[in-house]
Amino acid sequence: MNTPSNLLIKLSRRLFENLNEQERFVEALTNPQPFHPCILWGTEKPEIPPFQVEAPSPWQPNFIDRLSLGQKPGQHPLHEKGNFYCLDFSSVFAASTLLTISDHIDLVLDMCAAPGGKSIFAWKNFHPDLLISNEVIGKRLGMLISNFKRCHIKPSIIVNRDSSILAEIMASSSHLAIVDAPCTGQSLLAKGEKAPGCFHPTAINKSANRQKRIIANSAKIVAPQGYLAYMTCTYSPEENEQVSEWFLERFTQFQAVEINHLKEYQSHLTTIPCYRMFPQDRLGAGAFTVLFKNTDEGEVKEVNMNLLSGVWTNILEK
Numbered sequence: 001m002n003t004p005s006n007l008l009i010k011l012s013r014r015l016f017e018n019l020n021e022q023e024r025f026v027e028a029l030t031n032p033q034p035f036h037p038c039i040l041w042g043t044e045k046p047e048i049p050p051f052q053v054e055a056p057s058p059w060q061p062n063f064i065d066r067l068s069l070g071q072k073p074g075q076h077p078l079h080e081k082g083n084f085y086c087l088d089f090s091s092v093f094a095a096s097t098l099l100t101i102s103d104h105i106d107l108v109l110d111m112c113a114a115p116g117g118k119s120i121f122a123w124k125n126f127h128p129d130l131l132i133s134n135e136v137i138g139k140r141l142g143m144l145i146s147n148f149k150r151c152h153i154k155p156s157i158i159v160n161r162d163s164s165i166l167a168e169i170m171a172s173s174s175h176l177a178i179v180d181a182p183c184t185g186q187s188l189l190a191k192g193e194k195a196p197g198c199f200h201p202t203a204i205n206k207s208a209n210r211q212k213r214i215i216a217n218s219a220k221i222v223a224p225q226g227y228l229a230y231m232t233c234t235y236s237p238e239e240n241e242q243v244s245e246w247f248l249e250r251f252t253q254f255q256a257v258e259i260n261h262l263k264e265y266q267s268h269l270t271t272i273p274c275y276r277m278f279p280q281d282r283l284g285a286g287a288f289t290v291l292f293k294n295t296d297e298g299e300v301k302e303v304n305m306n307l308l309s310g311v312w313t314n315i316l317e318k
């Protein structure tokens with residue numbers, strides 16, 4: 001067990017009033033325990049389940065399976081064939097806000113896409129006419145492309161652009177924009193991984209400023225009556241509730257949507273309906289999620305596909 005830093009203890013006091021909850025949170029980060037592996041079925045599930053599966057949460061979509069501890073889905077031949085994608089249950093939690101959208105979604109833009117979990121979740125849930133997945137960091141494109149190829153994700157385009165460029169090229173065009181923002185990655189500790197400096201105020205502030213820039217550019221892409229899903233895998237309120245509050249103050253055409261199936265996870269750190277999963281509850285390492293709706297009426301604009309210049313494209317057939 002690692003000794004908790006003062007910054008971690010301080011954060012636990014800001015997150016929870018209850019002393020026992022503070023201690024459980026700190027323990028989850030300093031003495032990490034394995035979480036159940038999880039898969040997203042891109043194809044139909046086989047009649048004979050290839051894995052031992054845990055009882056599903058009431059809100060879990062049927063294309064997700066949470067597996068028993070010790071299962072190694074990444075080593076199964078169906079993984080190589082692209083039948084499923086491995087992801088954390090925290091990612092499923094964060095993406096589950098999308099399950100409340102009943103409108104037909106033609107176009108999805110995932111602004112921060114690699115390695116591809118939220119894109120694939122949205123693709124499976126909505127069967128959009130087109131999925132555009134963006135990854136700005138060049139060296140992370142390879143894993144995104146290989147996951148899309150392996151799982152036969154189409155029709156889709158992968159692009160490598162700064163959010164400000166996409167805001168121009170794709171203004172008011174997308175029925176759904178997903179911002180799974182780069183963050184300080186504090187929940188990596190709950191998975192036994194390293195995230196140096198993740199509780200330091202300078203790192204948190206820098207990360208929050210980047211998140212505000214990305215969400216502001218992404219908002220410009222959302223079509224009238226469309227949605228913007230914002231999520232992170234970190235705990236500090238500055239990167240989560242405070243980004244959401246900042247966003248609603250500046251982009252007054254957006255409203256946060258209540259997510260009924262996540263009611264018991266509602267954050268008490270803001271009056272906005274935002275939702276959190278914490279590692280001490282043992283479902284996943286942690287996530288923050290909020291869904292905004294653009295209340296503007298008006299015209300949905302077309303994307304100029306020539307300006308997008310995808311680095312990988314698979315739009316031949318659905």
Ligand SMILES: C[S@@+](CC[C@H](N)C(=O)[O-])C[C@H]1O[C@@H](n2cnc3c(N)ncnc32)[C@H](O)[C@@H]1O
Nearest residue numbers: 112113114115116117118136137180181182214
């Ligand atoms: C939390 S990860 C995304 C995980 C992915 N959505 C998934 O579910 O597999 C955040 C991503 O944002 C990317 N990123 C970093 N800086 C960015 C920026 N300025 N604008 C957009 N994305 C950025 C990172 O390279 C990283 O791939």
